[in-house]
Amino acid sequence: MVSFDTAAFIALIGALVVAVLLNREKLSFSRLGIFYVAMYRGKTGIALMDRLAREYRSFWRAVTWPMIVVGFAGMALVVFDLGRSLVMVLSGASTPSVGVVAPFKAKGVFYVPFFYWIISIFVILIIHEGMHGVMARVYKLPVKNSGLMVLGVLVPLIPGAFVEPDEKKLTRAKRKHQLAVYSAGPVANIVTGVFLMALLSFAITPLTDSFYSKDGVVITGLMDGNPPAELAGLSEGEKITMINGVSISSTKEFSQAFKGAHPGDTFNLVTSRAVYDVTLGENPQNKRAWLGVYVDQPLRVKNWAVSSALWVKDLIFWLALLSLGVGLFNLVPLGPIDGGRMFLTVLESIHPNKMQAAKIWKSVSFLVLGVLLTNVVLAFL
Numbered sequence: 424m425v426s427f428d429t430a431a432f433i434a435l436i437g438a439l440v441v442a443v444l445l446n447r448e449k450l451s452f453s454r455l456g457i458f459y460v461a462m463y464r465g466k467t468g469i470a471l472m473d474r475l476a477r478e479y480r481s482f483w484r485a486v487t488w489p490m491i492v493v494g495f496a497g498m499a500l501v502v503f504d505l506g507r508s509l510v511m512v513l514s515g516a517s518t519p520s521v522g523v524v525a526p527f528k529a530k531g532v533f534y535v536p537f538f539y540w541i542i543s544i545f546v547i548l549i550i551h552e553g554m555h556g557v558m559a560r561v562y563k564l565p566v567k568n569s570g571l572m573v574l575g576v577l578v579p580l581i582p583g584a585f586v587e588p589d590e591k592k593l594t595r596a597k598r599k600h601q602l603a604v605y606s607a608g609p610v611a612n613i614v615t616g617v618f619l620m621a622l623l624s625f626a627i628t629p630l631t632d633s634f635y636s637k638d639g640v641v642i643t644g645l646m647d648g649n650p651p652a653e654l655a656g657l658s659e660g661e662k663i664t665m666i667n668g669v670s671i672s673s674t675k676e677f678s679q680a681f682k683g684a685h686p687g688d689t690f691n692l693v694t695s696r697a698v699y700d701v702t703l704g705e706n707p708q709n710k711r712a713w714l715g716v717y718v719d720q721p722l723r724v725k726n727w728a729v730s731s732a733l734w735v736k737d738l739i740f741w742l743a744l745l746s747l748g749v750g751l752f753n754l755v756p757l758g759p760i761d762g763g764r765m766f767l768t769v770l771e772s773i774h775p776n777k778m779q780a781a782k783i784w785k786s787v788s789f790l791v792l793g794v795l796l797t798n799v800v801l802a803f804l
Contacts, residue, residue: 429527431537439579459575462585464568472553472586476560483561487603491765494606497613497754498762505755505794512801521798524745531803539741541582546742547749548584550615551608556586558607562600565589598772605764612750619743627736634729635720637672639664639695643717648707650715655701657694657716665693677718684712755795758788 443450443461450461476483508521526537535543556566568587573579593601639662645653663671666680667690684690686705691698706713722729756766767784774780 426527428534428537432526435537435541435582436578436580439573439575439582443573443579457576461573461575461579463570463572464587465570466568468553468569468586469556469566472556472566473560475557480561483558487558487599490610491599491602491606493610493613494602494754494762494765497609497751498756498765501751501755501762502791505791505798508798509794512798521795522802523799524748531799535741535745536737539738540745542738543742543745544581544583547612547615547746550611550746551749551753552584552586554607554611555588555604558604559586559588559593562596562603564592564596564600564604598768601768602765605761605768606754609750609753609761612746612753616743616745616747616750619739619746623736623739623743627739631733631736634722634724634733635673636723637720638662639671639721640674640677640718641721642694643719646715646717648715650713651701651704652714652716655699656697657692657699657701662695662721663692663718664695665691667691674718674720681712681714686710686712688712690714755791756784756787757791757795763788 446463450463453460453462505521522531522533524533524535524540526535526540528534552569556569559566566586566588570585570587572583572585574581574583588604593604596604641662642652642657642659644659645657663677665671666677669676669680671677671680681690681703684703686703689700689702691700701714703712703714705711753760754762754765757763763784766787767780770780770784771777774783
């Protein structure tokens with residue numbers, strides 16, 4: 424049976440196909456390897472970018488260098504993590520930390536529920552592209568167009584938005600101004616992610632915690648692959664109230680109960696139905712101790728207000744997480760993305776020969792691309 428998320432994603436692709444076909448004469452198409460991009464150019468949002476740049480110019484100029492520093496620090500962090508992930512995967516110590524983000528479940532896919540995925544994409548891209556435009560206008564660089572875009576392979580897959588500064592004037596601008604424009608988008612995403620995570624931790628989560636009962640955690644599902652919990656007889660709907668003689672009142676306490684456990688350890692679980700002695704197995708994905716259940720805390724009261732509040736909380740969580748991920752990914756020193764352009768700008772400023780700088784940039788881009796693709800491919804194996 425097709426899940427809701429998969430059906431919604433298929434419906435989205437169908438809607439994008441129809442939209443592209445109906446508007447194909449108004450779109451411009453370009454290729455990026457096996458991918459293509461269809462762009463609908465307009466002027467939407469440019470007036471707002473001009474106003475934000477004009478009214479807060481002193482602020483944007485004051486944060487330019489901190490923003491550039493954060494951009495290069497993020498670049499170093501993500502390159503280190505890509506290399507570390509590859510080494511850990513090849514040594515068999517862990518699974519890849521890089522994967523395709525999609526609204527459906529599959530091996531190698533970082534799953535995000537459909538509506539959180541689609542809303543987050545638009546919010547992240549509006550902030551990302553909007554900040555490119557704002558910083559361009561702060562330094563008096565023209566923004567030619569803005570609009571909607573679709574990324575696809577054989578069919579359109581992912582909708583998005585873009586802002587198009589005047590490339591000729593941008594590449595002739597001062598290095599500082601170029602770096603400001605390139606770093607603005609990803610750093611804005613990172614700042615958004617950090618802010619939303621702080622909001623969740625210090626304001627929203629303490630509030631929503633009061634919605635839940637504190638008398639145990641309910642098994643909401645069993646993992647695939649004959650997990651130890653299933654072999655021991657546990658089933659969906661049971662409430663786990665005690666582990667090894669210690670009362671469990673939250674999902675956090677449930678996780679802590681298994682901290683430091685090893686495959687082969689035996690745990691005593693008391694549930695709302697029975698008492699079980701479960702021997703932990705080895706998780707086939709990361710080789711760690713494995714019980715194999717999904718758990719959650721039951722709600723004290725179920726009504727539309729509580730459900731709405733929890734939905735918004737989950738949306739903020741996914742938006743924060745994806746904002747951080749998109750911001751950091753765009754800082755990878757790879758080809759035409761923001762990190763690649765920042766890296767090339769620095770190389771051209773310190774290397775006397777631009778041709779040699781470009782060769783170094785291409786070599787680094789191919790190396791990073793190889794590491795990235797290897798991580799992604801291994802995630803599917």
